Amino acid sequence: MRIEIAFSDRVGIASEILTVLAHHSLDAVEVEVNPPHIYIDSPDLTDLGPLLPELEQVQGVQAIRPVDLLPGARRRLYLDALLDAFADPVLAIDAKGRMLVANAAASALAPGADLATILDDPAVARDLLDSGFRAPPREAIVRGEPYLIEARPLGDGAGGMVHLHAPQRLGERMNALQHLGDVGFDGLLGAAPPMRALKQRAARVASVDGPLLVLGETGTGKELLAHACHRASPRAEKPFLALNCAALPESLAESELFGYAGGAFSGARRDGKPGLLELADRGTVFLDEIGEMSLYLQAKLLRFLNDGSFRRVGSERETRVDVRIISATHRDLPAMIAKGDFREDLYYRLNVLTLEIPPLRERGDDVILLARHFCTRAAAQTGSPACRLSASAEIALAANPWPGNVRQLENAIFRAVTLADHTTLASSDLELAGASTTTAPADTTAASPPEGTSWAEAVAIFERGFLERLYPQFPSSRKLAARLGTSHTTIANKLREHGIPGGRP
Numbered sequence: 001m002r003i004e005i006a007f008s009d010r011v012g013i014a015s016e017i018l019t020v021l022a023h024h025s026l027d028a029v030e031v032e033v034n035p036p037h038i039y040i041d042s043p044d045l046t047d048l049g050p051l052l053p054e055l056e057q058v059q060g061v062q063a064i065r066p067v068d069l070l071p072g073a074r075r076r077l078y079l080d081a082l083l084d085a086f087a088d089p090v091l092a093i094d095a096k097g098r099m100l101v102a103n104a105a106a107s108a109l110a111p112g113a114d115l116a117t118i119l120d121d122p123a124v125a126r127d128l129l130d131s132g133f134r135a136p137p138r139e140a141i142v143r144g145e146p147y148l149i150e151a152r153p154l155g156d157g158a159g160g161m162v163h164l165h166a167p168q169r170l171g172e173r174m175n176a177l178q179h180l181g182d183v184g185f186d187g188l189l190g191a192a193p194p195m196r197a198l199k200q201r202a203a204r205v206a207s208v209d210g211p212l213l214v215l216g217e218t219g220t221g222k223e224l225l226a227h228a229c230h231r232a233s234p235r236a237e238k239p240f241l242a243l244n245c246a247a248l249p250e251s252l253a254e255s256e257l258f259g260y261a262g263g264a265f266s267g268a269r270r271d272g273k274p275g276l277l278e279l280a281d282r283g284t285v286f287l288d289e290i291g292e293m294s295l296y297l298q299a300k301l302l303r304f305l306n307d308g309s310f311r312r313v314g315s316e317r318e319t320r321v322d323v324r325i326i327s328a329t330h331r332d333l334p335a336m337i338a339k340g341d342f343r344e345d346l347y348y349r350l351n352v353l354t355l356e357i358p359p360l361r362e363r364g365d366d367v368i369l370l371a372r373h374f375c376t377r378a379a380a381q382t383g384s385p386a387c388r389l390s391a392s393a394e395i396a397l398a399a400n401p402w403p404g405n406v407r408q409l410e411n412a413i414f415r416a417v418t419l420a421d422h423t424t425l426a427s428s429d430l431e432l433a434g435a436s437t438t439t440a441p442a443d444t445t446a447a448s449p450p451e452g453t454s455w456a457e458a459v460a461i462f463e464r465g466f467l468e469r470l471y472p473q474f475p476s477s478r479k480l481a482a483r484l485g486t487s488h489t490t491i492a493n494k495l496r497e498h499g500i501p502g503g504r505p
């Protein structure tokens with residue numbers, strides 16, 4: 001039986017309680033003292049009755065009750081369940097390299113007792129330990145498969161946590177099919193003139209079967225556009241696979257893209273592994289952040305673009321595939337060429353067709369269009385009630401510079417929808433850097449309306465902000481009408497027109 005005893009804290013009380021158990025010849029296999037409670041696990045204790053009078057005699061004991069689990073055991077149970085929910089192996093290692101804790105995936109993969117036996121290459125284990133688990137992510141072979149290894153220290157001298165990203169899950173993370181589904185140009189929202197022009201050009205470029213380079217600042221939607229071009233091309237029914245060239249060290253990126261032959265490196269899978277180029281045969285491979293590709297891989301990619309063939313890592317055999325390459329970057333490739341960081345010949349091979357995505361700040365009212373879309377989507381994703389943006393929020397969004405573009409906008413709206421406990425988001429809910437954080441429909445006067453706003457739209461934005469600001473102080477159409485010196489019917493109609501809730505006469 002496991003019991004919890006509440007007591008008022010004093011020196012020696014825990015040992016007096018345990019002495020009572022000893023008197024009854026009861027063993028305690030686990031004891032947790034967390035004043036003002038002591039928890040005891042005693043398998044021999046089946047009936048509390050005979051023990052109660054003596055325990056209650058101990059000065060300071062207040063209450064005694066049986067419990068299912070000791071708090072520490074309960075915590076371990078939850079932590080184990082959480083760790084086991086990770087499909088990737090996760091390990092805690094002490095400063096000497098001994099394994100302290102492993103989740104189920106790690107135990108199944110490499111049931112070793114220390115880091116050096118878990119990783120096939122002892123040098124990698126040594127680097128991790130020598131760096132105090134601060135070494136940058138790198139690849140290592142575990143039971144013949146390449147893994148991306150990330151480590152972080154646990155705290156002074158306590159060792160570190162090691163996370164092995166499994167190769168097939170890396171593929172998952174990089175496979176745009178996972179999250180883009182069959183999104184085409186329809187999913188690329190935007191009605192501003194530069195977006196319309198882009199979509200028109202993209203629709204033409206999509207069907208031309210040549211390499212395509214997508215340029216644009218980070219988070220502008222380059223991957224979405226690349227996928228839309230694939231969906232609008234004759235390759236639409238074949239795979240669209242994506243590799244982020246900045247995310248992986250060179251040799252792992254090489255084996256992801258080109259695959260490897262059986263026995264290519266010590267412990268490699270015996271039958272080898274196809275890379276994205278083979279897996280995407282007759283489809284499209286999207287190379288994101290191409291500016292970050294190493295010069296060695298640039299040379300290998302150039303060769304593939306020139307004659308359609310390549311060799312798997314560690315193979316002598318030429319492999320031929322039919323794949324369209326769409327690449328993307330936010331970097332200035334000509335400037336990189338001038339510095340010798342990017343191959344000029346590759347640039348011309350990749351840049352047969354080009355699309356340039358405008359930054360969000362040049363898209364006028366698209367900010368509002370996208371924000372409303374993200375608002376609806378975030379509410380659906382989080383199971384929150386349907387929400388909308390107040391006039392002040394829309395004006396603040398339109399005035400924000402958006403250095404992180406659409407992704408930053410998407411995140412700002414998601415955060416606001418998740419955290420706000422009301423359904424009309426104000427500018428203060430949006431945590432915009434540099435924006436006013438008062439609940440300021442008052443800032444309707446401070447910021448200019450979105451570019452291209454008509455007179456009628458500007459008046460409507462002003463009215464909505466004005467009414468939203470005053471309504472809480474004059475919460476009925478009669479009171480508001482009296483304050484504004486107009487008829488209550490006019491105010492009631494305006495409240496309805498702007499969807500301001502609770503417009504009572």
Ligand SMILES: Nc1ncnc2c1ncn2[C@@H]1O[C@H](COP(=O)(O)OP(=O)(O)OP(=O)(O)O)[C@@H](O)[C@H]1O
Nearest residue numbers: 187188189190217218219220221222223224406407
């Ligand atoms: N026009 C758009 N309509 C709807 N959603 C968009 C649009 N543009 C971008 N997004 C969304 O914004 C996020 C960022 O887009 P995406 O990943 O395509 O940008 P990126 O330019 O490839 O980013 P990075 O430079 O970091 O690789 C994604 O969630 C995407 O769905």
